[in-house]
Amino acid sequence: MTQEQTDPRHLDFWSFVDHAITRTARELPDVDRRAMRLVLTLHRAANMLVYDLESTVHRPRGLSWPGFRVLFVIWLTGQVEAKKVAELSGMSRAAVSALVGTLERDGLVVKERAPHDGRAVHLGLTERGRETITDAFSAHNVREQEWAGALSEDEQTTLIALLEKMTTRSTRFDARRRT
Amino acid sequence: MTQEQTDPRHLDFWSFVDHAITRTARELPDVDRRAMRLVLTLHRAANMLVYDLESTVHRPRGLSWPGFRVLFVIWLTGQVEAKKVAELSGMSRAAVSALVGTLERDGLVVKERAPHDGRAVHLGLTERGRETITDAFSAHNVREQEWAGALSEDEQTTLIALLEKMTTRSTRFDARRRT
DNA sequence: CCCGACTAATCAAAGCTTTGATTAGTTCTG
DNA sequence: CAGAACTAATCAAAGCTTTGATTAGTCGGG
Numbered sequence: 001m002t003q004e005q006t007d008p009r010h011l012d013f014w015s016f017v018d019h020a021i022t023r024t025a026r027e028l029p030d031v032d033r034r035a036m037r038l039v040l041t042l043h044r045a046a047n048m049l050v051y052d053l054e055s056t057v058h059r060p061r062g063l064s065w066p067g068f069r070v071l072f073v074i075w076l077t078g079q080v081e082a083k084k085v086a087e088l089s090g091m092s093r094a095a096v097s098a099l100v101g102t103l104e105r106d107g108l109v110v111k112e113r114a115p116h117d118g119r120a121v122h123l124g125l126t127e128r129g130r131e132t133i134t135d136a137f138s139a140h141n142v143r144e145q146e147w148a149g150a151l152s153e154d155e156q157t158t159l160i161a162l163l164e165k166m167t168t169r170s171t172r173f174d175a176r177r178r179t
Numbered sequence: 180m181t182q183e184q185t186d187p188r189h190l191d192f193w194s195f196v197d198h199a200i201t202r203t204a205r206e207l208p209d210v211d212r213r214a215m216r217l218v219l220t221l222h223r224a225a226n227m228l229v230y231d232l233e234s235t236v237h238r239p240r241g242l243s244w245p246g247f248r249v250l251f252v253i254w255l256t257g258q259v260e261a262k263k264v265a266e267l268s269g270m271s272r273a274a275v276s277a278l279v280g281t282l283e284r285d286g287l288v289v290k291e292r293a294p295h296d297g298r299a300v301h302l303g304l305t306e307r308g309r310e311t312i313t314d315a316f317s318a319h320n321v322r323e324q325e326w327a328g329a330l331s332e333d334e335q336t337t338l339i340a341l342l343e344k345m346t347t348r349s350t351r352f353d354a355r356r357r358t
Numbered sequence: 359c360c361c362g363a364c365t366a367a368t369c370a371a372a373g374c375t376t377t378g379a380t381t382a383g384t385t386c387t388g
Numbered sequence: 389c390a391g392a393a394c395t396a397a398t399c400a401a402a403g404c405t406t407t408g409a410t411t412a413g414t415c416g417g418g
Contacts, residue, residue, distance in 0.1 A: 005383055011256065013356075014347075016267045023255050028313065034335050039228065040388065045342045046225030047269055049218065052354040059406090076202050077190065083396065090226055099400055102373075106257035109210050119383045119396040134207065136326050141210050148214035150348035154339055161340040162330060164223045168193070168314045169329035175231040177192075238376090247406065262366065274405055276368055281403075298366040298413045 017041065024097055049147060058141045060133045061132065062106070066091070068140070070099050071108060071133045074123050108132055198222065228326060234316045240311065241285070245270070247319070249278050250287060253302050260299045271357055287311055295332045 004111055016092060017040050021033050054065040063071070073089050074080060086096040103109040108129035114120035125133065148156050190198055196219050200212050233244040242250070252268050253259060264277040279302060282288040287308035293299035304312065327335050 020255050032324045035323040038327050038335050038339055041339050041342045045346045051207040058290045076199050141199045144218045145211045146352045148217050150345045158219050159219050159341040163220045166329045167224045174327045176234045
């Protein structure tokens with residue numbers, strides 16, 4: 001019932017995925033190892049990337065990662081409804097609402113009632129918001145290039161295509177999305 | 180200075196990446212579009228995957244995504260120090276400490292002082308913890324297979340290889356990692 | 359033996375996220 | 389035109405995350 005335990009002391013961040021797959025397959029023989037490795041690897045890659053970008057680029061500029069994302073969306077769309085920002089950034093409306101609170105307090109975003117709909121709020125950047133996002137995005141892209149540079153251009157193109165294929169096909173089995 | 184704004188109302192979650200790249204390249208001509216697309220696509224894929232797994236598999240079983248990850252690591256390693264769990268799961272020690280608090284309260288994890296080091300805490304699963312993680316992981320893997328099934332086996336293998344290459348090479352430019 | 363350096367865990371404060379309820383404003387329908 | 393149905397935003401409560409400080413225990417050198 002209880003699995004035999006090997007000594008975990010030799011494990012580290014890098015060897016953990018292999019260990020996890022081997023051991024899980026022993027416990028649960030029906031497991032699809034390839035799918036398991038795919039999800040573990042994808043999750044880990046995204047986490048590392050975000051942690052690195054946030055700590056080297058955004059926090060030093062006083063932005064959080066979600067704050068950067070919201071600012072980025074508003075920068076690219078101009079005046080937008082908060083609802084749209086939530087949809088485009090993949091966040092919940094409540095999260096955007098809270099986030100805009102701090103961005104407004106920090107003088108990066110302005111909020112005003114929409115002219116033809118008393119419920120909606122239109123968001124826009126302040127001058128300082130614009131300066132912040134262009135500076136942050138430039139540094140962000142430099143760092144992105146370091147990450148992408150681990151792969152050849154063809155490899156990058158392939159990776160993008162595979163990720164896009166996986167996400168667009170996820171609608172076929174009704175993957176849950178934020179509404 | 181201020182960019183001309185197109186009407187953002189026609190934009191949606193799927194078209195946003197293309198729009199973002201086109202518009203950013205217009206504003207900041209030096210941007211590397213491929214690197215930009217890579218990071219946007221990777222981040223989005225990982226988010227969709229986690230959101231789907233968490234809402235269809237884990238929340239219905241009373242687990243959060245981070246809670247699942249911690250339980251998973253303890254399941255695979257047996258008795259471990261909290262520090263090791265943090266290292267293997269890629270979380271901070273403080274996060275693990277807080278998370279273990281709720282997992283212990285929910286009767287899934289037990290905490291005991293390490294025999295030969297009065298500072299360390301050893302973590303283990305309760306019987307209920309073991310039942311919970313095996314049930315959750317089985318459902319988790321079924322769902323993973325749906326995601327992976329969007330790609331052929333060769334494509335899955337390629338995707339895994341590219342992600343691994345990118346993450347292992349990230350050490351070459353000193354990507355920040357949690358310590 | 360004891361002091362200083364180190365290390366494990368936890369705490370504290372601030373911020374972000376989630377779901378579900380609430381408030382306010384709009385639109386459809388009879 | 390009034391009420392019902394709907395929609396945008398916000399609030400509330402609970403949980404997770406981060407960094408930096410604190411507490412407690414270990415260990416090596418003088």
